[in-house]
Amino acid sequence: MRLLRRSRRRPSPRSRRWTAASAAAVVLAATAVALPPTAGAAVPTGFTDTLAIGGLSSPTAVSFAADGRVFIGEKSGLIKVYDSLADTTPTTFADLRPQTQDFWDRGLLGLALDPQFPTRPYVYALYTYDAVPGGTHPRWGDQCPTPPGATDQGCVVTARVSKLTMGAGGTMTAEQPLITDWCQQYPSHSIGTVAFGPDGALYVGGGDGASFNFTDYGQVGNPCADPPSPAGTNLTAPTARGGALRSQSVRRPSGEPVTLDGTIIRIDPDTGAGLPGNPFASSTDANARRVIAYGMRNQFRFGFRPGTEELWAGDVGWNTWEEINRVADVNDATAENFGWPCYEGGGRQGGYDGANLDLCESLYTGAGQTAPHYTYNHSAKVVASDPCPTGGSSISGIAFESTSNYPAAYDGALFFADSSRGCIWAMQTTNGLPDPAKLVPFVTGVNVPVQVTTGPGGDLFYIALGAGQLRRVSYTGANQAPTAVATATPQSGAAPLTVQFSGTGSTDPDPGDVLGYAWDLDGDGQYDDSTSATPTHTYTTQATVTVGLRVTDQAGASGTATVTVTVGAPVAQDPVPVIDTPTAPLNWTVGQTVPFTGHATDPQDGALPASALSWRLSIQHCAANGTCHEHVVQNWSGIASGSFVAPDHEYPSYLELSLTATDSSGRSVTTTRRLDPRTVQLTFATNPSGLQLSVGGTAQATPFTRTVIVGSNNSISAPSPQPGPLFFRYRFANWSDGGAQTHNVVAPATATTYQANFSLCAC
Template sequence: MLVTTQEGQLRVVRNGVLLGTPALSLGGRVCTNSERGLLGVAVDPAFASNRSIFLYYTFNAHGSCSTKTPSTDPHNRVSRFVLTDANSVDPSTERVLIDEIPSPAGNHNAGDLRFGRDGHLYVTVGDGGCDYADLGSCAGANDAARDTHVLIGKVLRVTRDGGIPADNPHRGSDSARCSTRGRTTPGRHCQETFASGLRNPFRFAFDPDAAGTRFFVNDVGQNLWEEINLGRSGADYGWNLREGRCANGSTSDCGSPPAGLTNPIHVYGRDTGCRSITGGAFVPDGVWPSEFDDDYLFADYVCGTIFSLRPAAGGGWTRTPFVTGLGASSAVHMAFGPYGGTQALYYTTYAGGGEVRRIAHTRNRPPAAAVSASPRSGAPPLDVEFDAGGSRDPEGGRLTYLWSFGDGVTRQTTSAQTSYTYGIAGSFTAALRVRDPRGAVSDAVTVQIEAGNTPPSPAITSPSRSDRFRVGRTVTLRGTATDAEDGRLAGDRLSWTVTLHHAGHTHPFVPATAGDVVTFTAPAPEDLAATKNSFLRLRLTATDSAGSSTAIVRDLLPRRVDVTLATQPPGLRLAVNGTAVTGPARLVSWAGYRLNVGAPAQTDAAGRGMAFSRWSDGGPATHAITTPAAAATYTAVFVRVGTGLRAEYFDSRDFTASALTRIDPTVGFDWGTGSPAWGIGADTFSVRWTGRVRPRYSETYRFTTTSDDGVRLWVNGRLIVGDYSDHARRERSGTITLRAGLRYDLRLDYYENGGRAVAGLAWSSPSQSRQTIPAHRLSPPP
């Protein structure tokens, strides 16, 4: 059995025993932060003759395991290696088949790879967490899986040599190879693509009893749906337009998919408490009783359940629990393999620091042992109380407890508790097996006893319990440890791990890293929903010279910040990170987290058209806000359609380098020495307002400008004010006769050279007292 570890080791289990030496250690060639690492392994069907195995791993191409830094980010790759009879892999045998698969945010790498019955290698690739082309578009707003020209959000299919099978769906003139750069020209198709439109197809499985190549793809959902897809050539499963059988983010806009998209064959909602589909495996016909034939088993990482999916009478599928109580963060990968003359289901789990477990069919299920001990260390003679009260028999039978105390002494009891005295100093591995009334015996569980050696005492000195992290900032971990026998432990006796906890499940974030000082970059939440239920758990383990270890944990919380998105007038619709909200909307964010906000044109409750004018931070209708350290409100100002003037802001004084276009309801600005708008400097900028003005009265109007610096005003094509020079704040005016109700072209040019910046436009007439020209008397160009 071949087992991959995230840290980059390929391990071998032979005859149920984990070999001490890894077959391959990728070392510094692999990035292991976030969800990166050595993620998948496949064995060539012709392994007996060619000894070929295939690995999917995150390649440290630039000596950096950065995220959201395209010039230094690592990427995923698929490579072929040779595994010798001695269960070792020479790294020099690597042949890269598919390279530069993007990993922009560190998560959603997918990484499963298997051979189909057609003899071709299939590979699943996630959407990268954030859009490789727009790193601020993450989670449900990440549409990278829609890009046909990039190997992301896809199922890939290649030959064992990396070639393109003749019947791959994209072989025409609109396609190209993507195996060396991970992409081709936009608008074309990658020839390696077999299916697309997937979010994080973490695991998939082939049906061993199908006449051809038939497989299911388990795709992890965003916030609402987990899904299973039937693998089909050329299929587009719809992400990020669809989640499950519904529109992205919906539980009601569901049903048949839009043209060109394919619905999953089975979905389940996260309201069940199960929230992350992981491993899957078809039950081979004949290895278990016939009632299991055609069953598809799949696991959920969060609720610790393996489900059985079987065809239902009349069509569709029926889902029932197969195994429950596995605990959170369990059943990551599943596969059937040899056992006792037939086959059993094997699965991996993060439990116990990482385990491979087996489920075999039997009429009498074996019991499960559990043991604790107290104290586990001290000076001899050391009296230890052992407790096996957590042991269980699935059939409820009375257990017999088989103890081995690690010093050659064994004991059998019918009580779950026993005691033992260790008379001499030493490190002892006490073991427990339990036996049920029918003679079935559990696997052994162990506990380490240190007689004459005191375990070390670690302490986390930084960050403190009150510290809060900010997205994108460097977090420095500092720790110490003392030991009664060794004194102060050196830094290489300390090891840190960091786990991201999210909504009841975990994601690996920083793998085991030695040192008394370790740094990492603080992550962003997966999406807006995750801001309320995610945090980091720091684990510091100290190990003394005798091998005795002590671990302590500390939770590091994000700096949560209340952000209010408001509209003026209130009650209008906004978008934030792909989610629609109605202003004012109060959100929980993290300091440093990027919020992509949008203020779309719309109608209000009375059916009147509303156009975006400006954001309170000066940004355009759609822009990114980096969450500040303290609570803040951002207001989008709208105007009624047909009112106000079109405003073009330029980051130069000569109306070049356009940066922003919006609707300004009126012209009455005093920017002081600050910037007038998003992307515009505080000095040497210009603004051009254009549109029409509609007078109320038929008489001579006086138009008055207030400016610092230059300004020019035209009404009905006539220059009314020409004050185009550097100067302090002052007013200039001119007159023109207008007729009531008619619309007259208006253009106002303004520039700021330096110092304070002021721009205003007012009018007056015999019947109209002086006022800033109101929005309802102005209209944008037709």
């Protein structure tokens, strides 16, 4: 089956059918992400950004069925199905939580429907499988104990793409694992997208599963058994072919195993086998037969340009670059190599280049990489005028405009998202091809966008993980959105409390527009309780309820407002959570066990039990300019005390520990404590001075100093040979700490200098 672009008639925005039942609430999940709430997301003039489905728990993926059903995957492993976008009571289609590891960036991350659904009643899920290579679940659960430590030795898992069968009752009746592979040592660069191509084949992508802290070539235990040595052996440069180099595994010597890490594969959706037209179809290695593109770090999201055989993938970079890569024709029997980890952003990757690894050196002197279609630097704006923060960056969505009523400037545009910056941009086209010179901001201020896709009406939909929402961007043209005004009389009192609401103060700037009303009177996040302009509601239990009103005009533009109703105790008497330990002055080091304790009181309930408490530990990963993005490390429920082991992470970064208390009426309050690391300065020098050294992912002329977290693991390399002063060339001799030319150092507690000594050479 081929997805061909249809000719389109662009209807007037006012020809859209309007129903008040399509309104939904803005529900913000409790999150520490330092981004504006998605409810405040901004779109270009003439567009509206509205809630499609809310009240989700860490949603990661959505897929729309032709019959109107909506499937949404949550990171924990749950897959929910809604009868339509207006449905407020989803059915759990599948519960894959027992076999899914939901930890850091791992979990259920990809979802796709068979193109002939429901005739072929199959749903495809891509998730982190909680088992070591060759093992069965459960292995770790939704955690990683120390040892081995999430960022030390790593809790090794695999990933799985499965074909799920929907039975007559609308729920999963069978799971057929198609592939279980993708060895992942560290808790990021996991799997991402599963999608059908225009040729009816199933496409799947996975990251390298390697460290995000140091140049990783398999030197920490080699649990994935990468060559040339068995599992449990620390690999060494230059012959190492593990870690991030798994992304280059199709280039290993003949007879060595090919992995799926860092690749995009094209497979039979019924068997998981590679297709006959694939680039390595004649290989004796089953994984090689599946691969159509490789050399990627974390191609979390990809999609197909309508009417073509082109696959476009967003590849999450390390410290400097984000990429959009293009496979020009998935059926041309050519495997594109996008170069990671030897290349990043179009140039050599400093850390891996400096390690003088054979797999990279042969690529530098050979055919090289397939250059990215577009790159953007972490320190630079995507569009000079956009309000999106710079610093941390993680490209997290790829989709193409198709069959929408958007203005002609958006015809065929490529939309891409960045979860760290909280923005979505449109790359408009020149002669039909997305043009990096024609970039415009499209949605800004999003609370962690992790997928963009097209849906009903050709509109752009996106998943806002941090807000627990699926949202829709529609075009209403010159029509202006109404302003909602909600009042409640009375706003407080003892139960039972009957409240008269009114939305009659709402207005629309367009003369003659008639407003429809949709109320969320019970505070459940769904606007499904009344369509009256002046409803009444009686509250029988003590609670603080945020009541929502959504007003919508006949062109589909809408506005929302809220009003708070307090039944019983006033808002000022919410529960009070207190983190007793650790105290704010704590300066942790990597690997340190940190105990935590807390308690909570409530004016009505008194001292709350441990069952009323929940905790969250997250890392705020920051850029030099101070902007940060969050990685959730672990959650705990129903405990008043516990402990965690401080993880390794690049600096600048810090930990946040949050305690949430929930009283008997359902009111919740969260308090958060920032925990900064203990840092140390490491100085790097060469003899003679001025030569290049690589530390982590960057190379620099000496001398220079890096601030790192005490106990962190740092890779250092002395590129050799290299040019030096007066046009002489120098060969590496030794390091002052006695380490190999490329090795890792654990940051000591006191400032230390590492010097690489070189000698003159005729080389």
